[in-house]
Amino acid sequence: MIAEEVSKISGENPFACFQCGDCTGSCPVSFAMDYGPRRMIHLIQLNLEEEVLKANTHWLCASCYNCTYRCPRNISFTRISYALRNISVKRGIYPNKTTKIFYEIFLDHMLKYGRFNEGIFVREFVAKGGKGLKELLRDINLGLKLWKKGKIPKDVDKIDKLDQIKKIYEACVKEEKEDKQ
Numbered sequence: 001m002i003a004e005e006v007s008k009i010s011g012e013n014p015f016a017c018f019q020c021g022d023c024t025g026s027c028p029v030s031f032a033m034d035y036g037p038r039r040m041i042h043l044i045q046l047n048l049e050e051e052v053l054k055a056n057t058h059w060l061c062a063s064c065y066n067c068t069y070r071c072p073r074n075i076s077f078t079r080i081s082y083a084l085r086n087i088s089v090k091r092g093i094y095p096n097k098t099t100k101i102f103y104e105i106f107l108d109h110m111l112k113y114g115r116f117n118e119g120i121f122v123r124e125f126v127a128k129g130g131k132g133l134k135e136l137l138r139d140i141n142l143g144l145k146l147w148k149k150g151k152i153p154k155d156v157d158k159i160d161k162l163d164q165i166k167k168i169y170e171a172c173v174k175e176e177k178e179d180k181q
């Protein structure tokens with residue numbers, strides 16, 4: 001049951017939600033979500049697993065914590081979003097192929113550089129089929145504007161102490177394996 005799984009991973013109780021809608025009202029990206037946080041929690045309460053996991057909501061969550069700070073029932077939808085991403089990855093369920101490609105590259109960058117590198121991301125995203133030529137041409141002006149403002153680094157940027165990121169990742173993978181046993 002999705003509600004039980006979400007509770008176990010996130011430590012949150014979706015059944016405590018009384019559907020006031022403060023979370024959705026505070027969310028800066030709810031306009032682009034298939035279901036805003038309030039509706040997602042309702043779907044979780046109803047154990048409508050397929051609707052929940054196929055939604056783009058948890059992938060669009062920007063981790064701003066507005067919903068968490070404003071919830072009168074002390075529920076963190078941010079943590080619920082993380083749990084949903086975790087479950088989606090385990091089941092291989094994504095709202096579309098670009099989401100999957102984006103997060104695969106994101107993880108790869110975290111392990112190789114310790115941070116996301118926008119400059120090489122575009123090249124890798126296109127190579128993996130995340131963007132077609134039409135979409136690339138549509139976004140080219142925005143890319144040029146960002147590049148002119150120095151928002152797209154030319155060099156690959158690595159953090160110091162990258163080994164610590166790798167250790168955190170390996171500890172998570174280990175914990176995940178132990179959970180399965």
Ligand code: SF4
Pocket residue numbers: 016017018019020021022023024037038041070071072073074075077
């Ligand atoms: S703010 Fe809290 S109680 Fe209100 S709908 Fe969102 S999760 Fe439920």
Ligand code: SF4
Pocket residue numbers: 023026027028029030037060061062063064065066067068077078081
């Ligand atoms: S943490 Fe995510 S779901 Fe919550 S308000 Fe921010 S973007 Fe929206």
